[in-house]
Amino acid sequence: MAVSYLILSWIAKALLFLLCLSFIAFLGYCLYIKHIHMKYDHIPGPPRDSFVFGHSPTFLRMMKKDEIIHDAFLEWVENHGPVCRINFLHYIVVIVTCPEATKEILMSPKYPKDKMVYEKLFNLFGQRFLGYGLVTAYDHEKWYKQRRIMDPAFSSLYLRGLMGTFNERAEKLMNKLSDIADNKTEANMLQLVNCVTLDVIAKVAFGVDLDLLKNSSPFPKAIEICLKGMTYYVRDLFFEYKPKNRPFINEVKEACRLLRTTGAQWIHQRKTAMENGDDVPKDILTQIIKSAGKEESMTQEDEELMLDNFVTFFIAGQETTANQLAFCIMELARHPDILEKVTKEVDDVIGMKQEISYDDLGQLIYLSQVLKETLRIYPTAPGTSRDVLEDIVIDGIHIPGGFTCMFSSYVTGRLDRFFKDPLKFDPDRFHPDAPKPYYCYYPFALGPRACLGQNFAQMEAKVVMAKLLQRFDFSLLPGQTFDILDTGTLRPKSGVVCSVRHRNYK
Template identity: 25%
Template sequence: MNILQVFQSVSLATIAILVFSSLFLYLLSKRKQKHLLPPSPPSLPVVGHLHHLGPLIHQSFHNLSTRYGPLIYLRLGSIPCVVVSTPELASDFLKTNDLAFGSRTQSLAIKHITYGVAFAFARSGPYWSFIKKMATVEFLGNQNLDHFLPIRSLEIQELLRTLMEKAKLQESVNLTQELFKLTNNVICQMLTGMRCLGAKSEADEVKNLVREITKIFGEFNVSDFIWFCKNIDFKGFKTRYTETHERYDALIEKIISEREIKRRRETLKEESLGRDCLDILLDILEDGKAEIKITKDHIKALILDFFIAGTDTVATAIEWTLAELIKNPNVLKEAQREIDQVIGDDRLVEESDSPKLPYMHAIIKESLRLHPPIPMVNRQSIENVTIHGYDIPAGTMLFVNTWSIGRNPEYWENPLEFNPCRFLEGSTIDVIGQNYRFLPFGTGRRMCPGIKFSMRELQVVVARLVQCFEWNVKEALNMDEQPGLAVPMAEDLVCFPSVRGNIQKMITSS
C-alpha cells in the first residue's frame, strides 16, 4: 500500500496535527533513547521504515538485509522490530534466547477473529503448554494420525479419480483449487467429522471462511503499526475482518451446539483415541477437574488454529512442489523412476513407503527450502535482551527470514536451482528445526506441532501425483509469489494430466 494512499480518507488538518505531534514525540524519544540498536536503514517520521516495504514483506526484508546486513533494526510505524537473515543469528535468537522471545505479535484482525485466545499467538505459559501437549500427543500424535489414515487415503483417492476423469477428457484441472479442497476435507473430518458434500454444506462454508481468514491474516494493515490510525478503517479492512469473524462464529457455534446435543444423546467411550478434535476439546470443557479451564471461545479459536495450519499451508506446499517438478522434468523423471522401481506397477504409494523413497523425500525438502510454508519465523520479545552487543528492548518483533536463508549462496550452492540431491549423499539436514539453515516448520518450543501430520500428507500426495500422472502446461509456469499467510503462487496452477501406465486400474480398484 502506498503511504500517500493510507491517508486519503483523513482530513489534511487532522493529518497535519497528528504528524507534527508524532514527530515531536519521535524526536523526544530519540533524545531519551539509550539502547544500542542494530544497523538500520533511513527512516521517516511517523511511518518509520514502512516506506521500504512492498506487498511481499519477506522479499522486502531480504532486499534490505543484502544492503544493511544480516541483523537490522526497523521501526514499522510505532512498532520496533529486528530482522535476522543468517542461521547463526537465527540460533542466537531462537535457541540461546528462546525464553526471551516466547511470544508472538497479534494483529488487530488476528486478535478479533481468534477471540483474543489463539493458541498460535499465545504467550508461553500454562495454557500454551497444556494446549501444545494436547495437540501433539492426543490430536496429532502417531496413534491418532494412524486412526485417521483411512480419511486421508479416501480423500487422496477422490483427488486421483477427479484427475483421471480430467485426463480421459483431455481437460485442464485447477490443481490449486483441488489441493485446497483435499486438505480442507482431511482436516475438517479430523476436527469436526464433516466433509464437503456440496456448495451449501457446512464443510464447504468452513473451507471458504478459512481461505478468507488466511488471506486476511497475510495482509498488511496500517492500523496495526501507526498508533493514531488504530481506529481508522482503511479501505474497509476492519469491516471485512469483523464480518468474517461473525460468519465464522455463527457457523462454528452451530457445529458445536449440534455436537453437544449428540453427545447428550449418546454414551461416549472414556478413551479419546480416534475421536475428532471437537470431542477432545468438549471433554476438556466439561471436565471439572481439567488441568486448564477453557471456554467455548477457546474451542472456537483452537478449531480455527488447526484449520489454518492444516489447509492452506499444506496445500500450498504441495502446489509449489508439483510446480517445481513440472519446471524441472529431469527431477520428475528420476522421482518416477524411484517409485516405479521401489513400489512397482501393481499398487499405489502408501504413507508407510516414505522411508523407502529417499529421492522423493529430498524433493520435499528442496521444495520447502525454496518455498517454506510460512516464509518467516515470527516472535516477540517479552524482556530486554542483549545479543551480539545490541540491545533488543522488550516488545520488539522478531522476524527470522527463513525464505532468505534458504536462498543465501553462503549456505547453499546455486541456491536458486531446484536440486534435491543437496539433501542426499550424506546430508543430515531434516525438517525438525535442528539445523538453522532449514526451518520450514520453525524450531524450539514453538515449532509447528503439526509437523508429523503435514509431512505425512505432503509426502504421500506428491508421491501419488508423481506416480499416477504426467503433467503438461500450455505456457511456462509463473513462479512468482502473491501475498498471503502461506505465500501461494501468484497464479493458480492449471495443468493437463495424463495417466501413466497401469495406474487407471489401480485407482479404480483401490
C-alpha cells in the same frame, strides 16, 4: 445573540485547547521516537522512509504492487548483514539470520511470541479471529495449557490411524484428475489441492464430509478473505480507517463470523453426542474435547480457546499444505529429471497399490527430499517472531531489550552462505547423508513453539504426491508466471495450471 457568541467562544477555546494538546502529544511522541532511534540506530539497517513511520511506506508500496515483503528482507540482509534493523513507528524489529542466535531464541521458552503481531491476530477489525489459540497465544501459561490439550491428538500412534482418510480423500482428487485427463481440460492444481486439504482437515479433525471436489462451499472463500484481511490488518496500520476499505472489512468480519459460528456448531454437536454416549469418530475434535475434560475446570474462556483452535486448525491445517503441494507440482513440472527420479521411487515403493501404508511413507525418501526442498525455496509460512525483553548480544552487536526479533525461513533459505546456488531446486540438499542445515531451515519454526501439525501435514502431502505421481503425467500450460502471492502465507500466483494425462505404463 450574546449567548450564541459566548457558546462560539467556548467552542473556539475548546478547539484551540485540543489542538494545543494534540500538538504537545505529537511533539512528545516525536521525542520518544527520537529516543528510540538513538537507542537502536547502531544496528545496521536500510535508511528509513520516514522519521515517524520508519520503513512502513516501503511495505505499503510493495503490498499495492503484490510484491513479496520477504524479498525486501532478503535484500536488506544481503546488504546490511545477519543483524538488520527495521523501524515501524516506535517499534524496533531486528531481522536475525545468525544460526547461533536463531538457536538460542527459538529453542527457548524464555522469549515469548511477538505481542504486537500476535495480539492483532486475536481479532480482525474487531471480530475475534484466532484469539489466544495455539499459534497466537504469547502468554506461556495459556499456550502450554493449550499444547497439553492438543498433544494427544497428534501422537504418532494416532496419526498412523489417519492413513485411511488421507488415502480416501487423495483418491477423490485422483478421480477428479482422471475426468480432467479424459476430457482434456486444464487443471488448476492449487485450487484442486486446496479442496483436498480442506476436505482432509474437516474429516480428520472434525468428522465432517465437505467433499469440495463435488460440492460448493463458502469455506474456501472465507479462508481466503480472512488471510487477505489478516495481511492488511497487520501490515497497514491505517487500513481500517480508510472509508474506501469499509466494504472489504465487512467481508472479512463476515468471513470470521462464518468460521467461528461453524466451529461453535460442530463443537456443540460433538459434545452433545459424547454426553449422550453416542458413537463418535475418534478424530482430533474428540481427542481435544476428551483431553480438555481432564482439566481441573473449564471456563468460558477455555471454551473460546477451543473455538480459537478450531479456526486455527481449519485454516492452518489446509492452507499451508495446499500451497506446498502446488509449489511442489510447479517445480517438478519445471525439472523433468527430478520428476523422473521421484516417479521411479514411487513406482518402486508403491507399485500399482491403491492404498498407501504408513510404512510406505517411510520408504519414500527422495519424495521427502523434494517436499523439503520445496519448503526451502517456498516456505508457505515464511517467518515467525519473538519479543526480546532483556539486553542481548547477537553477532557481536549489543542490542538493548524491548525489541522484536524476526526470523524468516524465506530469507535464510535463499541466502547463498547457507545454500549454494540457492534458487536452484535441488532435493539432494536434503539427502540423508548430506550435512543437515544448521538453524537456517525452519519452515515449521523451531523449539517449543514449532508447528504441532508438521508431521500431519507432511504425511498428507506425501500421500497426495505419491498418488499423483503414480497415476498421472502433468505439464505446465504455457504463459504462466512463477511468481509468488503473499497473503500472509505464500502461494503460487498463477495457480499452477497444468495439462494432465494418464500415465502410459509399459
